[in-house]
Amino acid sequence: MMLSCEQASKLLSEAQERPLKLTERAGLTMHLAMCQGCREFGRQVSSLRDLIRRSEDHDDTQGK
Numbered sequence: 001m002m003l004s005c006e007q008a009s010k011l012l013s014e015a016q017e018r019p020l021k022l023t024e025r026a027g028l029t030m031h032l033a034m035c036q037g038c039r040e041f042g043r044q045v046s047s048l049r050d051l052i053r054r055s056e057d058h059d060d061t062q063g064k
């Protein structure tokens, strides 16, 4: 199974919202092993997620 860059970046975004299926994760891992562009994109997406998570943590403490 080979993903296109388009499919790979879509999965990288979706991985922030839902757990990926095993087949999706396997395909994505294989694609990232070969494609530096998507690895970079994945790094950007996960640093974005860290920022979001940090602000959610903040909201959570304020709520309690």
Ligand SMILES: [Zn+2]
Residues within 6 Å of the ligand: 004, 005, 006, 008, 031, 035, 036, 037, 038
């Ligand atoms: Zn790619």
